[in-house]
Amino acid sequence: MIVVIHEAADQSRQIKELIEFMDAPQVLTATADNWRAQIGDSRLAAVFVSAGLPKSVQSRIFDGVAAIDCNVPLVVTGDGGSLSDKAAPWARILNLPNPMQIDELSAVLEEIWAVNVVRRSDTMAPGTELIGESNDMRMIRALIERVAPSQATVLITGESGTGKELIARQIHEQSGRTGEFVAINCGAIPEHLLESELFGHERGAFTGAQVARAGRFELAEGGTLFLDEIGDMPTAMQVKLLRVLQERVIERIGGTKSIPVDIRVIAATHRNLQQRIDEGTFREDLFYRLSVFPIEASPLRERPDDVPALANMLIDKVAERYGVRISLSDAALAALCDYEWPGNVRELANVIERLAVLRPHGEVQLDELPGAIRGDGGDRGEDDADAGVAESTLQLPDDGLDLKQHLATIERDMIAAALREADGVVQKAAKSLGLGRTTLVEKIRRHDLRD
Numbered sequence: 001m002i003v004v005i006h007e008a009a010d011q012s013r014q015i016k017e018l019i020e021f022m023d024a025p026q027v028l029t030a031t032a033d034n035w036r037a038q039i040g041d042s043r044l045a046a047v048f049v050s051a052g053l054p055k056s057v058q059s060r061i062f063d064g065v066a067a068i069d070c071n072v073p074l075v076v077t078g079d080g081g082s083l084s085d086k087a088a089p090w091a092r093i094l095n096l097p098n099p100m101q102i103d104e105l106s107a108v109l110e111e112i113w114a115v116n117v118v119r120r121s122d123t124m125a126p127g128t129e130l131i132g133e134s135n136d137m138r139m140i141r142a143l144i145e146r147v148a149p150s151q152a153t154v155l156i157t158g159e160s161g162t163g164k165e166l167i168a169r170q171i172h173e174q175s176g177r178t179g180e181f182v183a184i185n186c187g188a189i190p191e192h193l194l195e196s197e198l199f200g201h202e203r204g205a206f207t208g209a210q211v212a213r214a215g216r217f218e219l220a221e222g223g224t225l226f227l228d229e230i231g232d233m234p235t236a237m238q239v240k241l242l243r244v245l246q247e248r249v250i251e252r253i254g255g256t257k258s259i260p261v262d263i264r265v266i267a268a269t270h271r272n273l274q275q276r277i278d279e280g281t282f283r284e285d286l287f288y289r290l291s292v293f294p295i296e297a298s299p300l301r302e303r304p305d306d307v308p309a310l311a312n313m314l315i316d317k318v319a320e321r322y323g324v325r326i327s328l329s330d331a332a333l334a335a336l337c338d339y340e341w342p343g344n345v346r347e348l349a350n351v352i353e354r355l356a357v358l359r360p361h362g363e364v365q366l367d368e369l370p371g372a373i374r375g376d377g378g379d380r381g382e383d384d385a386d387a388g389v390a391e392s393t394l395q396l397p398d399d400g401l402d403l404k405q406h407l408a409t410i411e412r413d414m415i416a417a418a419l420r421e422a423d424g425v426v427q428k429a430a431k432s433l434g435l436g437r438t439t440l441v442e443k444i445r446r447h448d449l450r451d
C-alpha cells in the first residue's frame, strides 16, 4: 500500500493516478490525521508526503511511519518547502520535484519496489527455531554455539532454501550482541542502489538525497549485518566491503567523515565461490576475509531424517495461517523423506502449503502428493501445471466448501509464491504462471498482493 498525503485534495488524486498509471496498485490518498487509520492492517510500501505541509505535520507523519517500520521509504513531493535534516534521520527520503516527471516517478517506484523486496525477505522466515535432529543439524547447532559469542566473521554456504538465513539469525541471537540483526540481499538490489543502501549517504550526495541517511552498516551497529547472496555482489562493492572488514570504518556516500562500526558480519551464498573466484567475478582476498568461520548448510536430501519434524512444524504454521490442519499418511511421509528436494526446506514448505489449500481437511495420502514426490516419474513441469496435486485425487471436504472462494485462495497463493520466487519481478512471475504481464498486474491488484 502506497499512501499519498498532500494538503490539496486534487493534487493527491493526481499523484495517486500517476502512481497507478505506473502499474503500482493499492494507492491511497489520505490526510496527515487519518492516514494511519486508513491503512488498517495493510503493509505499508511507501508514503508520499507533500513538501508544502508544515514541518510539524511532516514530523508527525514521519514519526508515525517510524513507529510502523523505519525502512518504509518516504517520498517528498513538490518543492514548496524544505525538510529539516533532523526531520527523520533514520529515513530513506526520496524527492520528486514539481512538476512530477514520469521517468523520475518511475525511478522512485523502482527504488520503493527494491526496498520492499528487501523488507519482505527480512521478515520471510516463518519461524526462528532451527528444526532437525540429524547429525548435520546437530553439527550446525554446535558450530553456531561455538562461533556465536566470538566476533568472527561467518560464511554460510549451501543450496537455496537450506536455512542459511535462519542459521545467521541463530548466531546473532546467541551472540549476546545487543544491536539489531540487519539483513540485506546483495543480489536483489540494483547495483546503483546497493552502495547507498549499505553505506548510507550525506545530504546532497546525489539527486534525491534530500537529507542524510544511515546505511545498513550503521543500522547494524552493535549487532549483526547479514549479507545474503554475497556471491552476487558486484565487484566494485566487494572492494569497498573488504575495506570495511579490514578497517572497521565506513564513509557515507558524499561524506568525508570516517564512522567506526562495531558490527558482526555474516555472509551467505548458494553460489560456488571458488568457481566465481576462478571466473574472476569474486575477489579471493574477500573470500578469505569472509570465511574465517565457514558453516555449510547441507541439502535436505542428505538429511531425510529431518523431514518429519520439519513437515510437522510446517503443518502447524499452515494451520495457524489457514485454519486447516492436514496430516500425512505413513506412506505419504515416507515419500516426502525419499524425495530429493531440489528446493530444500522452502520447497517442502510450498508443498505442505499447497496440500493444505487443495486438500483442506484430513489425512494426505500418497497418491495425493505431486507426481515427482510420489516417485512415479511425473515430470515436475506437469506437476506445476496442476498445482502439484493429482486432479483425480482432489476431495470435497465432508462439509463442502465455497468453491469460488477456494479457487480465489489458490490463485492468490500461487501468485504470491510466483512473486516470491521472482523476487517481486512481475514480468518473471507472469512467465512462470503462464500469464501476460497486464493480466498478472490486474490479479495482483485484485488480490491486494502488492503492498
Ligand SMILES: Nc1ncnc2c1ncn2[C@@H]1O[C@H](COP(=O)(O)OP(=O)(O)OP(=O)(O)O)[C@@H](O)[C@H]1O
Residues within 6 Å of the ligand: 124, 125, 126, 127, 129, 130, 131, 132, 158, 159, 160, 161, 162, 163, 164, 165, 166, 167, 228, 268, 269, 270, 297, 310, 345, 346, 349
Ligand atoms: N532447519 C530448519 N528449521 C526450520 N525452518 C527452516 C529450517 N531450514 C530452513 N527453514 C525455513 O525454510 C525457509 C528457507 O530458509 P532460509 O531463507 O533460511 O534459506 P536460505 O538458505 O537462506 O535460502 P536462500 O539461499 O534462497 O536465501 C525459511 O522459511 C526457513 O525458516
